[in-house]
Amino acid sequence: MSTKPQRKFQPQQSQVQVDLTKADTIKCEDCNNVLFITSTIIKRLSPILSPTGKEALVPIDVYSCGNCGKVPKSMLQGTGLEDV
Ligand SMILES: [Zn+2]
Numbered sequence: 001m002s003t004k005p006q007r008k009f010q011p012q013q014s015q016v017q018v019d020l021t022k023a024d025t026i027k028c029e030d031c032n033n034v035l036f037i038t039s040t041i042i043k044r045l046s047p048i049l050s051p052t053g054k055e056a057l058v059p060i061d062v063y064s065c066g067n068c069g070k071v072p073k074s075m076l077q078g079t080g081l082e083d084v
Contacts (some may be wrong), residue, residue: 026072031065033067038062039064041062069084071084
């Protein structure tokens, strides 16, 4: 496994073929804002847990509310964080 940060999300939309008017819009759970900014959670993997046997930093890309900074709970699954 590489420890290099990898981009998982592509914020720029390119040639979307589906009708997005029928898709749900994710809103901030706290303030109903619909504009999000990309943020990165960084987990530090201890040498014991790391597959390489060395300490590793694992970036996790999430979106946070552009107004209040809240990250939707669904994006925190698997991070070990309840609230950001
Ligand atoms: Zn918000």
